Amino acid sequence: MIDYKDKAIHCVKDTVLPMQRKQFEECGCCLDEQYKRYGNTEWLFAKTIEEGHVxxxxxxxxxxxxxxxxxxxxxxxxxxxxQSVLYIIGNLLPDKKISVEIIETVLGGAEKCRFKVTVE
Known part of the structure; x- marks a missing residue:
């Protein structure tokens, strides 16, 4: 059985995480602001469904x-x-309870990979 949590952390901790943290801090440590400013790039999309929450x-x-x-x-x-989305957002918001669910993925037959993130 593959430990996807370890694999995910190894994959993003020195690459995606520092970049996301820099954006997050630039945006006043606010995901809503970060996703407004950086949520539409060629490698990532992010949008607020419910401010501060979904x-x-x-x-x-x-x-x-x-x-x-x-x-x-x-x-x-x-x-x-x-797990990588969970790890990154969990690092940006260490005092919050984060849950991430898969909506659809390319491997699953979709055109893109989409995840729902809930912050509580």
Missing amino acids: YEIGYPACVCPDVASGKVKDVSHCECSR
Whole structure:
């Protein structure tokens, strides 16, 4: 059984996390503001569904190097992406309870990967 949490942390801790943290701090440590300013790039989209509480985050294409290399084709591997979103937002908002659910993924047959994030 693959430990997707460890795999996700290893994948994003030195790359995506510092970049997201920089944006987050630039935006006054506010996800709503961050997603307004940075939520529409070629590699990430993020939008506020309910201010301070519910967000949709995703990728226009699968960004996983294991999938890109052809090594992985199983949709269960998308748990790794879910864990990476959870890890990043959990780091930005350490005092909040974060939950992330998969809406749809490229490996699952969708055009893009989409996740619902709830902050409590």
